[in-house]
Each structure stands twice: as C-alpha cells, then as structure tokens.
Amino acid sequence: MLGAIKRELFEGIRVAVGDAGYDRDVEPSTVELEDFDDEEKGEFSSAVSFAIAADAGANPMAVAEEIADRHREAGLPDGIASVSVENGHINYHLDVDQMALRTLSTIDAEGAAYGTRDRDDPDRIVADVSSPNIAKPLHVGHLRNTILSDALMNVLEARGHDVTRDNHLGDWGTQFGNLLHEYVEFGDETAFEDDPIAHLLELYQQFEQRDSMLEDVEEFDAVTDAFGEAVAEERAFHVDDGKEWFARLERGDEQAVERWERFREASIERFKRVYAELGVDFDLWLGESFYAREGWNDRVVEKALDEDVAMRGPDDSVFIPIYADEYGEAGDPSTAAVDASLDRARELLDEAGSVADADFDAFYIVKSDGSTVYGTRDLATIEYRVSELGADQSVYVVASEQNRYFQQLFVAARKMGYDDVHLEHIDYGMISLPEGSMSTRGGQIVTVREVLDAARERARDIVAEKGRDVAEEGIDTIARKIALATVKYGMVASNRGKDITFDIDEAVSLEGDTGPYVQYATTRAYSILDAAETVPDVEGVDPAAFNDTDHNLLHHLGRYPLVLGRCEERYDAAPLARYLLELAHVFNSFYHKNRVLDAEDAAAERLVLTDATAQVFENGLGLLGIDTLAEM
C-alpha cells in the first residue's frame, strides 16, 4: 500500500517535472519513505529539485516549489493529503486517517498473507543450503548458514517464488577415501555404533594430524637417509591408500560403497535430529555423491569437451581456462560476457609452456587420475537443476572464503552455455573463535549442540526467574523457543558479509537487541488480546481516535511489505530482522504511553491496532523461523 503510493508519487513527480518545463529523468529512488514522527519531512520526500536546480542554475527551493505546485495541480495520489517544501526538499504528508483505516483493513483481510505477494511467473529457485560434510559434527558455521538460508528462502517464498532447498551434502571426494582407509586400519565398531560422528571425526583428525606431522618430519633434514625414506614411505602408504579407497568408491566397489553408505546414513540421521530441533526442513538431500553416482559428472565433462570449452592437459586432466578479465558479473545472464573459445588459452599456453605457468586460471573438472573435483560436481549440479528441475535461479549459500571459487564456477558455467539461469552466490562472513579461527581438523570448533545447550540453559534460568505464571512443565518448552529466538535472531540480524568472532556468552544473551525482545513485545500484545473478550470489527474503527503514538505504530505496520521487497532484492533477511526489532521498540513505546483496554475513547481502535501488530510480528518472526509465545 505504501509501496503503491510510493510508485504513484514517483510517476506524479516525473510528470510534474515535465510540466514545470524541465527535461530530466527521474529515478524511482528519488521518492524516499520517511519516519512518521517527522513533521517537516512528511512521510515521503524527494530531493529531485537539487539536481534539476544544479542543471538549470536555478534555486533549489524555487524549483521544489514549482514541482510541488505542478504536482498539486495534477492531483496527488489517493492517501496523500498535502505536499510542502522545506529546505529544497519536496515533502508529502499522508492522510493519516485514511491510511490508518487502509492499513488496518489490509492486515485484517490478508492476515497471515500480509506482506506476501503472488507472481504470474515466479522464478523456480534451487538453493544449496546448510551443506555440511558428513562424518563431521555441525558447527557454528553450519548454524549460521542454516539459519541464514532458512530465513532467506522463507522470504523468497513469501515474495512469490518457487523455492527448492537442497541440502547439498559434502559426501564425496578424496577425504572420504582417507576416512575409509583410516576406518579400515583403526576403526572400532563399538565406538562407531555408540556415536558415529564422534568416532569418524576422531579418525579424520587422526589421519590429518598424522599426515601433517609426517610432512613436518619429511621437511626436516632426516637424521639418516633410511629414516627419511621410512617417513616418506609411511606417509605415502596412508595417502595413497586413501586415494585408492576414493577411487574404489567412484568405481562402485562394493566394500567401499557399503561402508561409505553407513557413514552417510549415520551422519544424516544425526543431522536430522539437530535440524528438527532448529525447526528447519529441506526439499532435497542430493549431496555431491548424487552427481557422481547418477552419471551427471560424466555428462557434464562430455558436454564441456564436445562444446570445446574445456581442454585436455598433457596428462588426462580436463580443465576450462578462465581469463583474468572474465571475473565480474557472471552470475547475471544479462551482463555476462565470456570468451568461450580455446584460442586464447592455446596461445597463452604456447607462450608459457605449461598449464601452471600460463596466464589463465585452470578450472579443473577431471584430475589426471581420472577422478572428479568439486568443480565438476558443481557444474553437474547446474546441469541437473536446469535440465531436470527447470531452475531459473541456482543459488549458493556458502561462506565468503569461497568467493573466488564461485566466480570461477559462474564463468565456467557461462562458457558451457547455461545462459538462462541466474547464478547467485550468497556469501557470508567467516566465524572465528576468540581463540582464533575454527578448525575441524585441529579440533577447535564450537558445535551447534553446544550453542543450543548453552542458549537453552540460559533461557531456562531467565524464565524460571522472570517468567510470569509459567507452569513448571511449560518452562522447558518456553525456554527452548526463547533460546532459538536468541540464536536465530543473532545470526540473521548481523550483516551477512561481516566476519563474526563467536563468543558463546554474547550469542546467548537475552538482553537488548535480541530475538526475545521481539518475542516479549509480541507476548505483551497477546496478553492484551487475551484480556479483551473479542477484537472489534475493523469497520467500526474511528480513525480520529488515534494519537501520534498510534499513527507511528500504524506507519511501521504499513512498511512491512516494503521491507520484504528489500530483503528479496538483496537476498538477505537481515532487513526483516532489524525491522521487527524497530517494530518492537515502537510497540513497547506505544504500550507505555497508551492504555488499550481501558482507554477512554480509543479502546476499540487500539485493540484492532494491537491485533494487527501481533499479526505482523507473527508473519515476520515466522519467516525468521522464530516462534511467538503466549506467555514468557
């Protein structure tokens, strides 16, 4: 509704600028939505006058007056009461009575759908989300990914898109060969049965630690040649056998596959428990192995060679050359410009003599031993999503350390002719610990389990201390929801791109700008609604009963759909999180300044307003995967 008015204002300004005799393009962004409580700025403002005045060498104030006059003559949009000029800005003032009624009746009519939109031609979006590696525990990095992507996908769905969440498991690659090797050599059946992930993690770490230790010894000048040789031999034994196991896996060797499947199933089973606790769901669990085992890797390699975008190395390796000037907006089909031919690569190769020295990046899709790499799998994934799922967008929620890789992948995809699919890497900052960066290898991680447990414990203490009329058996349920709100809100609200130093005490805090703050505001609204017998009909609302505090709240409620639009544009749910916090501030303030139930002349009006506010909280928090609470 505010969005519609904004568009009308933009059109009106454009016409008014022309009517005033100025020849100048006006951008839609010239119309800004302002806060309600600003008498000077009005609820919408525009600063077009300055640019026009600068062009014409005129006074901005006069230009603004002129445009405002023309606009007024042509007729202001429905819902706008007046236009004024202040400091050269053109300010539009809402017809607050009309807006109050429109906002309340829209929310009342649309209910849970308020803020969402339908599309005639929605995009089919397939997304890599969560994507943990099997045989390792979920850590805070996965937590950030999972929460971020869940919220974002919810928002994209609310904006009318057709979203498929694919938990793109890391379940293929050399590391699983290593793990098979280690398991065969040192595995313990009982320990595996007892806690599969813990045992597999132990084996993984053991392999890595031994390998890096042997590497260090190797680099050191050996005491004797024989000792040096023995070290090299020992290291090669493990590494080669690991590779061999992966090769067996790729060949479909029964023993390898059977063990790998056990690892995979046990891991997924554990993951699912955590996901259930988090309240997130996926549509697909394809994982990297799917593309290897179902022939998609082969298909994509063939295609790359057939279409002459990939070339063979001196051995049997296959790669797609990527030139330095091709990095850019490759994710966007409309701006992609790549040189798919191999002529340049051949020339550069002649000059340099070897692939490694040549002045291009080689994006490998087949290794010299014939096995695939992650790039192969990711191209195969695109092929699958486009041909089988009819994807219009393939998006990747993956940490920013892989930015460069995704640029390469997108360039490679363009070269292969995937021109109708929008590719989007949704990156997010790295998580490190106060003690330094996280490392699964070195055992320095914080698991999702630890975070959830700590959050719940903290929430439980607070509920027991401050919770009102909460029955003993209800404490756990409520504490769990509050704990999730804390963790989820914290993860979504912070700027996606920024690195986070994860301090568990801070992350689990329930004070200030947090999820529970928003929950609390909602609970207060519920409490009022609960005390009232019924919510009066919107039709009976007298807008004249509202004061400025009420109008401020109404204005915020009206903004909600615009916020979702912004989230969609930016592939980021953070604006929604911040909006809800603001709404909670405004509502809490409203709560203190106004009486609702026993208000002398606005009880019915404020009850309707409170009901509408609760609805927006529910809708918004719902998209973030945060539950509201009747009491806390």
Added chain:
RNA sequence: GGGCGUGUGGCCUAGCGGAUAGGGCGAGAGGUUCCUAACCUCUCGAUCGCGGGUUCGAAUCCCGCCACGCCCGCCA
C-alpha cells in the same frame, strides 16, 4: 605479490548519494496501586580508519595509503 571484503561513540552495530549519523551494551538519573519492568523515559558519549577527488550535496561513489580478515590446491 595479486584478488575479494571489512574499518562508524569505551565495546557491538544500523544506514551505503540527500535535510540534525539510528540502535544496543556499558555509565548516570528517573519511572510499576494500572493490559507481563525480559519494558519505558531522559542524560553522557562519534574528526563515520587516514589523505585526495567527483557532486548542488559524500559515512555512502572514485583514486591512493594504513590496519585487519579471507582466497590465490588436479582439497571442499
């Protein structure tokens, strides 16, 4: 060395071309016979990393420098 990203009050952080830079934590002062004080109101506190430039207008765009992080593997 090259590429990408970040730098906003003591701390965390929003804003990313428009009118006095918005929150939170911390510090200080108030507020509850009344719909949940996990709250509200007020005060203190910012050369928006530094230096140039573009613009009527720059925290926001461009260039240089500094600091920090990440990447630069036939690992993922």
